[in-house]
Amino acid sequence: MKIGNKTILLFVGIVYLIFFSLFFSLTGLRFILGFLAIFILPIYLLLGLFNFEQFERLTYSFFLSIGIVPTLIYYLGIMISFRIAIVVVFATLVTAWVFLRKIVY
Helix, strand or coil, rough: CCCCCHHHHHHHHHHHHHHHHHHHHHHHHHHHHHHHHHCCCCCCCHHHCCCEEEEHHHHHHHHHHHHHHHHHHHHHHHCCCHHHHHHHHHHHHHHHHHHHHHHCC
């Protein structure tokens, strides 16, 4: 399945934001934006280094981030504070993306 039109993805994203905003108010909006930024974005950027289509990147980043990111945060959170572990894991994944992007390109 190929989604070539980015306006469809933008429209779907806006519908999700409106849904979470209306039904869960500001807390729901903060949750979905935080979930996208902390969980989905780093894996999505890492998968961008490979030859995947955009729909595949979105799908794989969702399912990979459900398994990888919480595991890293949990095991690091055992040793240090969980809030610090979230920041460290996010920074590590983004740093890995920057480092691998310089190697690949």
